[in-house]
Amino acid sequence: MTTDWNIAGYNINSRLLIGTALYPSPDIMCQSITASGSDIATVSLRRQSPDKNAGNEFWQLLKSTGVKLLPNTAGCRSAAEAIHTAQMARELFDTHWIKLEVIGDEYNLQPDAFALLEATKELIAQGFHVFPFCTDDLILCEKLVIAGCDILMPWGAPIGTGKGLINPYALKVLRERLPNINLIVDAGLGSPSHAAQAMELGYDAVLLNTAIASAVNPVMMAKAFRHAVIGGHQAFLAGIMPERALAKPSTPIIGKPFWHQSN
Amino acid sequence: MSVQFSMPLTLEIWLNGKPISIDKNMSLLEVLDQFGDDNQDFALAINQFFIPKSNYSQVSLCDGDKIEIISPMQGG
Numbered sequence: 001m002t003t004d005w006n007i008a009g010y011n012i013n014s015r016l017l018i019g020t021a022l023y024p025s026p027d028i029m030c031q032s033i034t035a036s037g038s039d040i041a042t043v044s045l046r047r048q049s050p051d052k053n054a055g056n057e058f059w060q061l062l063k064s065t066g067v068k069l070l071p072n073t074a075g076c077r078s079a080a081e082a083i084h085t086a087q088m089a090r091e092l093f094d095t096h097w098i099k100l101e102v103i104g105d106e107y108n109l110q111p112d113a114f115a116l117l118e119a120t121k122e123l124i125a126q127g128f129h130v131f132p133f134c135t136d137d138l139i140l141c142e143k144l145v146i147a148g149c150d151i152l153m154p155w156g157a158p159i160g161t162g163k164g165l166i167n168p169y170a171l172k173v174l175r176e177r178l179p180n181i182n183l184i185v186d187a188g189l190g191s192p193s194h195a196a197q198a199m200e201l202g203y204d205a206v207l208l209n210t211a212i213a214s215a216v217n218p219v220m221m222a223k224a225f226r227h228a229v230i231g232g233h234q235a236f237l238a239g240i241m242p243e244r245a246l247a248k249p250s251t252p253i254i255g256k257p258f259w260h261q262s263n
Numbered sequence: 264m265s266v267q268f269s270m271p272l273t274l275e276i277w278l279n280g281k282p283i284s285i286d287k288n289m290s291l292l293e294v295l296d297q298f299g300d301d302n303q304d305f306a307l308a309i310n311q312f313f314i315p316k317s318n319y320s321q322v323s324l325c326d327g328d329k330i331e332i333i334s335p336m337q338g339g
Binding site for chain 2: 044056187
């Protein structure tokens, strides 16, 4: 258990948000969510398939976990597309939360900063609580805050790469410049140490999916991330020692035996 | 010689990317009843505009309309 945390008016314990895609089976997805200790899980939307009832089965199973749902606009390539996807998500999932994704580049799935800001303004005007998936660009993040966001989700690295924090400096600057905003590193994390690193920077939470779902043992990896997030957050609260250039003995020199003393 | 034009009795619309023919007087609710599946957890858009459930009964369909029925799925 970590310290209580309020996000979008919702008090939760876990600072790990988890995705629901890519698991080997629905049962392992549910076990992983439970093992992660997450209070919030991301979901998405797709065309209803008349040939099978798989979507409904997934939905019923996910509801049984009791987690709070955060729908996303994955796959959207324009502000207009993201806005109407968000509107459908609000009705379907009965929540005004939306993880806003507007992808601008197919190669690295980089968010389109301009379309993201446009969609954010419109959705906030329509009463949504927007969780924007953004880059670590300070100016974009500041403009999203001015638009009304109290949560930002800068990427650690491109989605699904598992590279970890490719620009810790930029993430650190965001933390320092936006001290009152809930900052969540979203995407690109590969191992629990990446999550711990983000939390040690003072981030409020991390959101990940592939790193757990694609592990050899997703349930065990979910536990590992759970502990890493708690450890990283507690390390931040405890105050990490400053780095030094030169060595300094940790063992006191007072009372050393005579044979260690010169002359 | 006179040419007679007859009004088409059907509409050609698209449902989740597939073309279907419906009676021109068919309502949206009737289309959903006939062509949708049993899953009631869905949201709907026509021509990329979201249609709230409360408005379904007021919607009339036109030739070429593109209906998208959306369900929950896994996401990251």
